[in-house]
Amino acid sequence: MSFTCDAVRRRAPDERPHQILEAALEIFGEHGLVGARLEDIARRAGIAKGTIYLYFPNKEALFREVIRQTVIDRLDRLAVDLSADPDASAAVQLDACMAQWWNYLRAEPYRTVYRLVVSELQRFPDLVEFYSAEVLTRGNRLIGGVIARGVAHGEFRPIEPYAAARMLSAMFITHSLWMGPNQSFMPTLHELSPDQVFAQLRDFACHALRPIPEPTA
């Protein structure tokens, strides 16, 4: 009495981990770590529950890998390429950074991972650390570096560059979270397109960094 409906068994044990992780991200994203059922993850991946245990020792390990892999995988695609135009003004470079960063943060996998990390930060301090090191610190260094250059050139006002970068990250990440497909977190926010919100973020950032004029008298 064993009908495997699709007749696809033993198809590529190399792809399994990836399939499982993808399905797991969705289910964990919907139900959280504790609420997710391994059976559902298996079903969404098109395999049986037991198969998961061929590739991951237990639920918690699977969860950790979901976070790790999603972060790593997404980062590879975030190729903020500043070397293309190393002599551009800091303002132009910062613009490019912010635009890419905004795209990155708005993608569903990123948002899901951030939510999961925030949810579980009590129980998995090491995951928070990993996430923080790979995503936040990396972004911070990139943006902070550009700001530092701008400050040095007098393009931006004097400010601690990495503190400023932190402010930008906070604004961007939170707006990405708040703009999710769910109920709007803020009045008027769900009426705006991502591009309009980006314009607001950009505007605020630029004005916070613009130089202080010399006293003319």
Added chain:
Amino acid sequence: MSFTCDAVRRRAPDERPHQILEAALEIFGEHGLVGARLEDIARRAGIAKGTIYLYFPNKEALFREVIRQTVIDRLDRLAVDLSADPDASAAVQLDACMAQWWNYLRAEPYRTVYRLVVSELQRFPDLVEFYSAEVLTRGNRLIGGVIARGVAHGEFRPIEPYAAARMLSAMFITHSLWMGPNQSFMPTLHELSPDQVFAQLRDFACHALRPIPEPTA
């Protein structure tokens, strides 16, 4: 064989709901909605599990009440009193707002509630809505109002006041979350005192709002 260790039974059915909610906030905060055990909540409240069901119909209802009551209770203490000094400059009023807001957001109950709301936003859109209306929108209106006045007086540059207020909220809330007792989310952030971080937030905000100088030529 019934030792109730403290011999305090039937003591104040009026206080029970509050006791239970307080214990529940802690346990939910540590383990999330699904992971929290009602038995643990009962123990922390110093009562038996069954007693919870005298006051709340089930776990989910208890969770909802935890969020509702914590938000409402905390808001009562957030008496941002601008009427005391209605003629102060917008900058001074904004300073007062930000300081109070920062204190409010940094308190443990607020941080726990925010984390829980973010964790469960998939499953409880109505809770998100409640939270958003009571906390975020309220804060937004207050701060947005002050900024609007500042813009009208020429104290601040022209900017959509509620968008600006949203930027401030994003910065403040995220920094409060990141500064938690857990592992630091950002390098260098855990080395700073709350006051220092507040100074950075304040500095960034002020410069983002400062007026654009007239062209002198």
Added chain:
DNA sequence: GTGTAAAGTGACTGACCAGTCAGTAATCAG
């Protein structure tokens, strides 16, 4: 073909826990 190893399955088990309820203890009215 036949045999063997690798990959996958899903019924099963044991732990866990939300929610129940028969019973116990405190309190109070008369």
Added chain:
DNA sequence: CTGATTACTGACTGGTCAGTCACTTTACAC
């Protein structure tokens, strides 16, 4: 002091699910 009422208790039940494992299926070598 007695009986009635209200507050509380915690052993128990039924359902759920992580994790296991004896078995089936596929792939591949010869």
